[in-house]
Amino acid sequence: MQLVSLWVHPSFRRAGVAHRLVAELLTWAHSEGATTVRLDVVKDNTLARRLYERLGFHVTGTEHVRARDRVTETEMEHL
DSSP states (O other): EEEOOOOOOOGGGGHHHHHHHHHHHHHHHHHHTTEEEEEEEEEEOOOHHHHHHHOEEEEEEEEEEOOTOEEEEEEEEOO
16 A cells, blocks of 8 residues: 655644544555555655654665655554
8 A cells, every 4th residue: 555645734744633644544554455555755855754764664775856856755564
């Protein structure tokens, strides 16, 4: 399963909203039989990477450059 996009309105950031959203997504994904959830995160977005790491995601070692803006993204997965 793939988490494609996550965005939280600035007025709700750093209040645990993203953590709760991703935790619920993981619960739902596993209840649906998913064994792995993957996502791509902007390589330099340390806050997002830390969030995903706290939720049990790890870096897979795969990176790619987005064609639209040449930003490097790092793949992470949750088993």
